[in-house]
Amino acid sequence: MKIVTFLYDPSNSIRIKQDFILKLKEVKDVDFIKNTEMIIVFSEEKEIPNIYLNFLSKIKIPIIYFLGIEKLTESSIKHMVDFVESGNIFSIFIESxxxxxxxxxxxxxxxxxxxxxxxxxxxxxxxxxxxxxxxxxxxxxxxxFKLYVTKKRIEQARLLLEKDYSVTEVSNEVGYSNLSHFIKIFKKRVGLTPTQYKKKTIINGFTNNL
Structure with missing residues (x-):
């Protein structure tokens, strides 16, 4: 198993010399990571800045974070990396x-x-x-993911329109702060604008009650 280990240490308080550990803030690209099965990130900090999370998000590889670890040392990191390489954490990670x-x-x-x-x-x-x-x-x-969320939002929007919510209310209820954007997305998915859809359901409801 090939594992790449990163360390985030903004204060440079952790004395690490081993080559198997890469300083996250010193890494500029992801080209060197090839045929890697897992990435591990260690830090005494409880959070990692978005700039580094964005860097890691470009990597299509499972990532395990060990954050907020007290007294992080070279030996403790080596111990955890050895444990992961033994297959224990990797198996648990995949199974979970x-x-x-x-x-x-x-x-x-x-x-x-x-x-x-x-x-x-x-x-x-x-x-x-x-x-x-x-x-x-x-x-x-x-x-x-994006298509799934959009699909669920539009399904909910249709239900609310059928309950006579206003278009603006529906837009807000299903997570769209921009009304024009909501109308555009709705029409693309349904084939009608929210107003047209609402009128159609009202007419159909009236006809069904005759």
């Missing part, structure tokens, strides 16, 4: 993907109607690379 995915779907359904909800929110919640999660999501659902 199904549980992680089930929990992530619940998280998505609870938050998909929030403004600006993105796949990075899922990645941050479950400490997993957004790029890797995107691949995992498509493998399990059969469509991309």
């Amino acid at each position: 993907n199904s549980n992680i995915f089930k929990d992530s779907l619940t998280f998505i359904h609870e938050n998909m109607f929030n403004y600006d909800f993105k796949i990075t929110d899922v990645g941050n919640e479950f400490h997993i690379s957004p790029t890797y999660y995107s691949k995992l999501f498509k493998e399990n659902v059969g469509m991309g």
Whole structure:
């Protein structure tokens, strides 16, 4: 198993000399990472700045984060890397993907109607690379994350329009702060504008009651 190990240490307080550990802030590209099965990131900090998360998100490889570790030393890192290389954590990580995915779907359904909800929110919640999660999501659902969220939002929008919510109310309820953008997305998915769809359902409802 080939593992690439990164260390995020903004204060340079951790004295590391081994070649198997790369300083995250010193790495500029991802071209050198080839045929890698897993990436491990260590830090005494509880969070990693977005600039480095964006760098890691470009890598379509499973990533494990060990954050907020007290007294992180070369020997402790080597011990954890050896443990991962033995296959224990890698096996657990792969086997737990199904549980992680089930929990992530619940998280998505609870938050998909929030403004600006993105796949990075899922990645941050479950400490997993957004790029890797995107691949995992498509493998399990059969469509991309963005398409899935849009589909669910439009389904909810149709239900609310049928309940006589105003177009503006519906737009806000399903997570679109820009009304024009919501109308454009709705028409693309449904073939009618929200107003046209609402009128059609009202007419159909009236006809069915005759």
